[in-house]
Amino acid sequence: MQSSPPDSDVPRPVFLSARSLSGVLDREVVAEEDAELRKAGTVLTADRMTYSPVEDEVEATGNVELRQAEDRISGAQARLKLEDQVGFVDQASYFIKRQPKVVPAADVEQTTGFAAPRVIAIKPGQSKVKAAPKPASELTEARGEAGRIDLEGENQFRLTSATYTTCKPGSEDWYLTVADLRLDYDNEEGTGSDATVRFFDVPILHSPWLSFPLNNERKSGFLTPSYGSSNSSGIEVTVPYYWNIAPNMDATFEPRLLTKRGVQLGSQFRYLNEAFGGIYRGEALAEYLPHDRLADRDRWGVGLQYSQATASGFSGTVNYNRVSDNDYYTDLSSRITDTSRVQLLQQGTVTYSGGGWWTATANLQSFQTLEPDPKNPVTKPYRLLPQITVNARQPDLFSTDSSFYGQYTSFVHPEKALVEGQRIVLQPQISVPFVTPGWYVTPRVGVNITHYDLSYPAGSVLRPESISRTLPIFSVDSGMTFERSSIWFDREYTQTLEPRLFYLNIPYKNQDDIPIFDTALADFNFAQIFADNQFSGWDRFNNANQLTAALSSRLIDPVTGAEVMRAMIGQLFYFTDDKVALPGTTNRKWGSSDFLAAFSGQVWPRVYVDAALQYDPSDSQFERYAVGARYHPSPGRALNASYIFNTEASVPIKQVDLSGYWPITGRWQAVGRYNYSFLQNTPIEIIGGLEYNAGCWAVRTVAHRLQTAQADSTTQFFVQLELNGLSSLGSSTQSLLQRRIPGYAGGLTGSDQGLAQW
Template identity: 45%
Template sequence: MRELPLRTQLRLIPLLLCCISSSAMPAGLGPLVVSPDLVREGGGKAPVPSASPATAGQAAPTTGAARTTSPAGPKAGSPGVTTKQGTTSVVQPVPTAPELEPGATEIRAEHIRGTRSVETIAEGNAEVRRDDMVLTADRIEYREIDDEVHAVGNVRLKDTEASIAGPEARMKLTEHLGQFDTPDYWFKREPHEKTGIDAAHTSPWSNMPLKSGSKSSSRQKQSQATSAQREVSGGGHADVMYFQGENQYELKNATWSTCQASDPDWYIKAPELHLDYDREVGEAHNASIVFKDVPLLWWPWADFPLVGQRQSGFLSPTFGVSNKVGLDISIPYYWNIAPNYDATIAPRFMGRRGTQLATEFRYLTPTEKGESRIEWLPRDNVTGEDRALGSFQHQQILMPGVFGSIDVNGVSDKHYFEDLSSRVSLSSRATLLREGRLSYATSDWWNASAVVQSYQTLSGVAPYQRLPQLTFNANRNELAGGTSLILRSEFVQFRHVDEDKPEGNRLTLYPQVALPYERAGYFVTPKFGVHYTHYDLDNGLPAVPGGPLTEGRTINRTLPIFTLDSGLIFERDTSFFDKAYVQTLEPRLYYVRVPTRNQDEIPVFDSARYDFGLAQIFSENLYSGGDRIADANQVTAAVTSRLVDGETGAERLRATVGQRFYFDDQQVTLPGETPRTGRRADILGVFSGRVSRSTSLDSAWQYNPRDSQTERFNFRVRYSPDIGRALNLSYRYSRDVLQDLDLSGQWPLGGGWYGVGRITRSLKENRITESIAGIEYDGGCWVFRAALHRFATNPEDVTQAFFVQLEFNGLTSVGSSPINLLRRSVAGYGKINDPVGDRIFGTD
């Protein structure tokens, strides 16, 4: 789906040109004011001027809607300002021109002459001003009766949104009718605030369209929405520009480009070009895009957005190459059904696989939004099977505080993404979610939800289905003495696609009471709860491993749980490199006591061991889910030190070291898990922060003091001084599991060229698991990108994809975009022709 880029609206303000006054005056005359009745915007008739004794050299009254002045102060050899006072001629100095009232017109020139209320002729550096419009020329004639201006010689029209230059222009100001001969023009317009789908939703299908009705055309991909919007502008040259009413411009033998150079690298060329700023659309007939003097694309008829609206029409075709699908070409058509509904239909031609049809539909109303996507490939040339994908997401406010959502995804076979997608994030997916959810939250202290959830499994072990899952949670923390009452409750019915798996219902109730005591410099929080679980099993675990399931039964488990969390906070003022900081020292102790209960007969529906880390050592349970509550008699000791900016309060550095100490051996485990022995857990160390304005560092270390070995170590450093400049180095180590080195970056090579890439190497397996090599060139108003992506979908299979894109800033792009790939793969990647975009999300 697309959100069209905001293009410049060229509104030639009351069409500029000269809004002028009139009066018969010699050179050097003071202000001449024209009656407002002579320049009216209502289209009424201008009154016929009455006979007047004034002749050239006589001054007109200085009241009215317009005035004419010469340069301030009389010049030697120039006539002054002459007025009749009886029989005496008095030469007066030229007064300083007062500020123009809204709608008033001012003329300045070296020489001004004419007939009062009929015609004013300004010669020599002539200049006309009305509001924020300025018209300059060698010679300007203004006829008040017709409200018409005629400018000759070095004509230039400027206002806040347009600049037009040429040898001659003629224009009726009020009616916005006229023409500009052989103009060079440039328009700029601030983007409109987005509404509807554009404001609330972004899509991976982004390309601003060049629309066509029933005729062929192309359309550009649109940028992803960002909070940082930029001014959009464009212009070109024409044999003639016709003003056809306010916001309507017709150009003959014209060009249009966002390049500001007099000889642009690219431009649209058309015998007829119409700019309609009422509809915010530019329309071109027999048009072509010319790049470096070479025509690239041609349409019999096409139109393109001038500002920020979406339009129906073909998108620019995309193409690429991959070893899985061969030559890959897509020709999307965008259908702007309504401001809050749109769709995209995209035939995709794959050299090895055949022709696929993809459709996407989006909608947005005040109470709901969603999108659906369908892909269908009839009879894959490789597998001989029909292949398809379906996806539907919907969110809705059913009533105040009541929310509903649906998220359904599915594919025809488990190898669909691996065969037909060039994205590693899709090719490696193990499951596809299918879920319906209803939630209720009208209070700030309790909420409830109902969920129906299942998965399509593409690889690995299928998870259990929840048919349904009901939850109710409450937390009252405003009781006397700061006491908090907490309730966590859940009912789940578990089902599985494998008949050999146990099934049943689980009810969990976990009421808790906490008594937090906090003072400046320390805190103590004791908490006590009772965790009750009831199982109603349709069938139980086998009596012996691998044996048949036992008959259904009920199981109850009740466990009291006590925790005590406490800590101290010390602070001191310090300084580094003459900058003030606050350094903290924060020791913390966390004690957990859970008695032992034999849980071997309880099936494992959703429990797994948490990844060991700082968050886990300050938690009650070793396991996720509700099927295992680990016995515990343990204390965690940790100390954290932070460095905080003394002026802004921003945290610059943080370091933490912690360890858990056990008073008893572990008794409760998952099936097949070896229980822990010993009294000390691994030591954890974490260091993170911004060591300089451009450099950030993150590291985590897990050390086993029993074996004197490092269990895990992660390290990442990032240097990013500016957009388009980012270097990343990361190292991941897990004992006996993995050892990966990752390098990525984007950096200018000089002359507008940028290099971008990533390489991930498994040191354990001695092979490259993923690599990206790309180049970019910034031509100022266009960008070229090329990237080769290679990744391993499994140890024996490798997918390769090639991306090539030529983007014309503000108009369209040709080829397949690697931008999303580069953003996902290279931390800090910045789109080089979008300097105001967000550094992480940016615009496409």
């Protein structure tokens, strides 16, 4: 007998089998001893069944088991309407396995929220914001027992006097006890009342109301509190509330208790939408700590990031950050990237792209300068009020590659005690590439025209108020590529040998009268030795009659085309003395530059090495070098080591950095980082922790010491219990470990946020 299609109005057939069948034709069938009923994906077994065809209803008693796909519900007694999938099972145990709902991207016009781990993508010619579907491999599992389970339609379950866990059968490490629990797999949400979380039978959290997502995504409600402690702020408790305002808009409110300082109020608001044929998105942050008891003042911080693009070619960004005082980050943040921030960007830009070959950008830029360490004063940069930049390029104009760069900048200093002015930079250039499969030669000519209109503070020494500089630029870039087959580590690779020569000629012009607005000596590296100017910014432009010689070699997998390793060496040879320098610095007096060498690649299975050095042949000493090794044999195992030595940095560096994440025994894993400065004779950052991963739960303990200033440090201690598919209790540690330990990918759900709302 064939079944009717699922959307047919014709009832689908029912098949009954048992050792004994009896009843009244078309009214009632009684099946006894090993009774089994099948209907369109539903299988019901029991000791005894009574089926009524008219009502399409079955009553089962004794060893009842209901199977639908991979779902299993068993109990002592059941009554079900098969077609409607409604009914109940008494004294039940259940196992429910679901794949999260997959919504085709073409059917979604907005994202499902920033908190959800989804990718936002725009296809060519598409104006709507799309949400990418979840991978089909993601599954959610739940099991437990209940005094009664009511089936309220497809994917709808209501459980009375129930337990709930995501642990595998045979493990009761954690579970929920709930007086009334509703599992809605259409909306992927679980809700309950009178709920208690038990960990190894010990109640650790109770709430009269509970809501949690069944797919590890966040939803509106209170997130589980986080706890921690630090020597600078005392015990810290944060109780966040997440508000899913709309599919493309959300907010998080985070009251944070600092026992030594007071209560800090924090909030985050995010949005994403489309308008004028493009996308706009933004994020606003605000924190306020009224009357910090240790600092004896109010403290606050704000941040705004906004970007928008239109179909007409316009785009814009806003990035504004400000805090109440110099010590805000060192006192109230645990991130090393924040504690080292001394320049807070305040910027707005508008860009127009015309025809794909030219762009124009208007930029307003300022900074809030922080000085958390009085022993290390920080220089305040100039404000750009405004800066307008034009870039244009035609890569195939009459067999030439022609380009133009133009910029106008008005420099204003916040202290009004330094020279201010306007600068105009124009740089057209044209090159004629000659390219073959084995070699290339590219001659290029250009000119840099720079003009200044300056104003000096009262009482300054008289200097020219108008300065112009014109410098012709000529260069020839050339290179060759040789290839051969080579055997490395018993495997065949393609090895290349790529010599490159770059000649540059720029005449000298005295620039001592030009003030320094935004210019510094550029970092000496492989990119810079092929650049026209050794300075960043336009206030200084070096003279040059020099040749750059470099040689690189690569190993390439001939099957995949992937680069396995690369080695490079290079040096500059000067045919004339350097006559242009920054104030307070001396000119170069030697005929060749420092020697550069670098290596990056896989040197052994799962072992990767990165190394770079700068060697001064005139003094026979290393100016800087860095070497690092990474060993990643498998997920959950990572070892990293690096050493950095740099005498040319504004603050000399001599540091060793060791980090790793490794199983030590059974389910226990150790995680740690040790970053030590030999020049300051002090650790910069120390992280040490243990993690126990039981599959359906994990616990982490992490201690973190951070040097926030030359004479100050802060120490924090975190404990986190993560219950897979439900929540994480305690202080979030994953984001800290993922930021600071390369290769770390611990955790059960891939999220360091609490999932349950209480």
